[in-house]
Amino acid sequence: MIFGSVIYSSIYSLVAERGGRLWSFLNSGLGLLLLGFGITTIAGGLFADWVQRRTWERQIALEQARQDYEWERSMRFELLRAKLKEGQESLEEISDLINLRFFRLQRVFDALVSGNITASEKTWSEYAPTVEKWNTKLIIYQNKLERLVSRDIATQFNNYETDSPDLKEPVSLHGHFYLMHKRVRAILECMKRSGCAVTQEMREEAAKSLRQLDLATDAFVDRVSQKYLDQTFGLEQFKASANPLLPRTRDEAARR
Numbered sequence: 001m002i003f004g005s006v007i008y009s010s011i012y013s014l015v016a017e018r019g020g021r022l023w024s025f026l027n028s029g030l031g032l033l034l035l036g037f038g039i040t041t042i043a044g045g046l047f048a049d050w051v052q053r054r055t056w057e058r059q060i061a062l063e064q065a066r067q068d069y070e071w072e073r074s075m076r077f078e079l080l081r082a083k084l085k086e087g088q089e090s091l092e093e094i095s096d097l098i099n100l101r102f103f104r105l106q107r108v109f110d111a112l113v114s115g116n117i118t119a120s121e122k123t124w125s126e127y128a129p130t131v132e133k134w135n136t137k138l139i140i141y142q143n144k145l146e147r148l149v150s151r152d153i154a155t156q157f158n159n160y161e162t163d164s165p166d167l168k169e170p171v172s173l174h175g176h177f178y179l180m181h182k183r184v185r186a187i188l189e190c191m192k193r194s195g196c197a198v199t200q201e202m203r204e205e206a207a208k209s210l211r212q213l214d215l216a217t218d219a220f221v222d223r224v225s226q227k228y229l230d231q232t233f234g235l236e237q238f239k240a241s242a243n244p245l246l247p248r249t250r251d252e253a254a255r256r
Helices: 002-027 029-114 117-148 151-157 173-192 200-240 250-255
Strands: none
Touching (some): 029 117, 151 200
16 A cells, blocks of 8 residues: 555656646746647638638539539520521411412402403402311411410411401501402302493402502511511520620621
């Protein structure tokens, strides 16, 4: 027991002596400098690791946002391009039917003016199928024009003014065709009936309707074409917004 107490006392004295020396060293200028350097190194490492992790997380978030934006942009571009393609095909189809109906209706009028009842009936029989197709497609084309071009253009195509039997001054394209059709048919029916004489006024009214119809068809096709051209150029601007090397305005495109 006495021997153990001596050993414990010796160890305690040694530790106390060394601990005192360590404490004295840490309280010295050099000790404080080394302690501060160690703490700073550890804290700096932890802070640098935190900053690196936050930067990495931010880069991942930015890259994900960029990919999402590019995907949405690509999808939007494809939808716009598909819409313009459908619009072009529909415009060509509508334009072809407009021209066909006008051409055949004009042939009917020319035959009527000549006074040849046989030729008039023949041209009318050729014209009639285009009227049936027109009436079948009327609402379909009107809806397509509203969806692919604008509601204003769709209204210019058909505004339901033909519901009035007393229509005299049409505004829509369908209204112009309706009035010309009505006047030409009245002349043809009169020529086929015995005792009915076609008056000069009937011919003049039909001729006036034909001129107005001619102007209306040209104006309508021009307006739709211009609207379509504007939308096409809008799609090109949409593409150019992602590529600064592409022209962004019509003036820039013209200069190139």
